[in-house]
Every structure is written in C-alpha cells, then in structure tokens.
Amino acid sequence: MTARARAPVVQLRQLRRLTLDDLAGARLPAAFFAEDSVTVARTLIGCVLVHRDRAGVVVETEAYLGPADLASHARFGPTARTSVMFGPGGVSYVYLCYGVHQMFNIVTGGEGEGQAVLxxxxxxxxxxxxxxxVGRGPGKVTQALALDRRHDRRDLARGDLFVAAPVAAPRIARGPRIGVAYAGAWADRPLRFWWRDHPAVSRTPPRRR
DNA sequence: GCGGGGATTAACT
DNA sequence: GTTAATCCCCGCG
Known part of the structure; x- marks a missing residue:
C-alpha cells in the first residue's frame, strides 16, 4: 500500500467564515427548494445547515425523485408519515430509521411531486x-445539530432551522445512493452527491484510475 | 391487529 | 464481514 498517505484535508480557510447573524441574513428562500431534487441535492453541497446556534456545511446529499423512485418513502404515495413530501418544497421531513437514528430531509419541487433530499x-x-x-453520516447529522422528529415539517423559510447560501464552491462527485439495495434498478442511479475528498463524507468509493 | 423490514451505527469476530 | 439495537411504518386481513 503505497499512496495511502495522501490524506485529503480540506483547509478551513477555503471556507468563508460567517457569524450566526451573517448566516441568518444568507438564508435560502423557498424558491431554492422548488427546483427538482437532483438540482437541489447538487447545489446544497457547500451550503450551511443551521439549527439554533449550531451549523454545519453540507458535504453529502442524496436525491429522492418521487413516487416512481422505488428507493423513496414516497413510493407508497402520501401516507400519514410521508404526506409532507407531497407538499411544497422547503419543508423538513425527519423520520426515525432502524428505531434508532433520525434522518433529516428537505422536501423539494412543487406541490404533489413527492421529491426530497437527504x-x-x-x-x-x-x-x-x-x-x-461529528457530522459524518445521516444519523450523525441530526445528532450534531440536535434535530429529531420534533423538527419534522418545519418551514425552512422561517424559524431557527434553515439553510444558508454556500460558503464554498467545492468539486462535486456523484454516485449511487447508500443503503437502498432493495430498490432494484433505482439503487444504481447516481443520485448521491458529495464534496470530493472531504473528510466528513460518510463513505468514499475507490477513486477511478 | 400482525408481521416484515428499514435512506444506520458501533461493536463485534 | 457480521450482528444487535430498537421503533414504528406500511400493507394486508
């Protein structure tokens, strides 16, 4: 094992340093989330997710396309849990996974479309x-920001849970989503996006040569 | 109601 | 590589 030494380190000075007040002033509007989930998933990388006095830069996302997407909770149509996904974009969808971990999503697209970004x-x-x-993995994101199901269905255009404009313009990689093997052909579609070489990305596939 | 299973993680062998 | 933890959603009867 030779070239394993090159540990990718993202320099902090690559980031614009903002205060909480700055972030509040840079809040993304609802229109940002009205785009399709693939666009939102890609453009969220480098943005800042803020909850109260904690904030993290988004480095990894997944797009879920709607009822036809067999990996998505929307595949059963609107239910008591998932009806929020069929509302307008810019609202949170938080659910419990494996009885243990909270997953934070943002609904995207328009009314009735069922799209979201994890x-x-x-x-x-x-x-x-x-x-x-601290924020490496979807369960860690909610843990780090102290989010749980009480934060389900929040309007990100108002309140203390929101997304602020990008503080970096990273190189972005994409590949298949994680943990959706049950979804048949949908499991292979490249709907996961991440900041290339960022140490907080949950899993890094072998780099192509 | 019942039963199967999950957009994960940490701690094993 | 394998497995337990642990809750509740969802389809079906």
Missing part, C-alpha cells in the same frame, strides 16, 4: 467540535 453529512462550521466525525 442530508447525509455535514462538516462542523459553528457551535460544533472541530472534528469531521
């Missing part, structure tokens, strides 16, 4: 330990 990893930005592990 936030799979964040890098510490404000109010968090300077350790890439």
């Amino acid at each position: 936030i799979r990893a964040i890098a510490p930005y404000l109010g968090l330990p300077d350790d890439s592990a």
Whole structure:
C-alpha cells in the first residue's frame, strides 16, 4: 500500500467564515427548494445547515425523485408519515430509521411531486467540535445539530432551522445512493452527491484510475 | 391487529 | 464481514 498517505484535508480557510447573524441574513428562500431534487441535492453541497446556534456545511446529499423512485418513502404515495413530501418544497421531513437514528430531509419541487433530499453529512462550521466525525453520516447529522422528529415539517423559510447560501464552491462527485439495495434498478442511479475528498463524507468509493 | 423490514451505527469476530 | 439495537411504518386481513 503505497499512496495511502495522501490524506485529503480540506483547509478551513477555503471556507468563508460567517457569524450566526451573517448566516441568518444568507438564508435560502423557498424558491431554492422548488427546483427538482437532483438540482437541489447538487447545489446544497457547500451550503450551511443551521439549527439554533449550531451549523454545519453540507458535504453529502442524496436525491429522492418521487413516487416512481422505488428507493423513496414516497413510493407508497402520501401516507400519514410521508404526506409532507407531497407538499411544497422547503419543508423538513425527519423520520426515525432502524428505531434508532433520525434522518433529516428537505422536501423539494412543487406541490404533489413527492421529491426530497437527504442530508447525509455535514462538516462542523459553528457551535460544533472541530472534528469531521461529528457530522459524518445521516444519523450523525441530526445528532450534531440536535434535530429529531420534533423538527419534522418545519418551514425552512422561517424559524431557527434553515439553510444558508454556500460558503464554498467545492468539486462535486456523484454516485449511487447508500443503503437502498432493495430498490432494484433505482439503487444504481447516481443520485448521491458529495464534496470530493472531504473528510466528513460518510463513505468514499475507490477513486477511478 | 400482525408481521416484515428499514435512506444506520458501533461493536463485534 | 457480521450482528444487535430498537421503533414504528406500511400493507394486508
């Protein structure tokens, strides 16, 4: 094993450093989330997810396309849990996975479309330990930002849970979504996006040569 | 109601 | 690589 030494390190000074007040002033409007989930998933990388006095830079996302997407909770149509996905974009969807972990999603697109984006990893930005592990993985994102199902169905255009404009313009990679093997051909579609070489990304596939 | 299973994680062998 | 933890959603009867 030779070239394993090159540990990718993202320099903090690559990021614009903003205060909580700055972030509040840079809040993304509802229109940002009215785009399709693939566009939102890609453009969210480098944006800042803020909850109260904690914030992380989004480094990994997944797009879920709607009822036809067999990996999506929307595949059963609107239910008591998922009806929020069929509302307008810009609203949170938080659910419990494996009885243990909370998953934070943002509904995208328009009324009735059933699209959403899962936030799979964040890098510490404000109010968090300077350790890439704290937001590495979807269950860790909610843990780091103290989010749970009480934060389901929040309007991100108002209140203390929101997304702020990008603080970086990283190189972005894409590949198949994680943990959706049950979804047949949908499992292979490249609907996962991540900040290339960022240490907070939950899993890094072998680099092509 | 019942039963199967999950957009995960950490701690095993 | 394998497995337990642990809850509740969803389809079906």
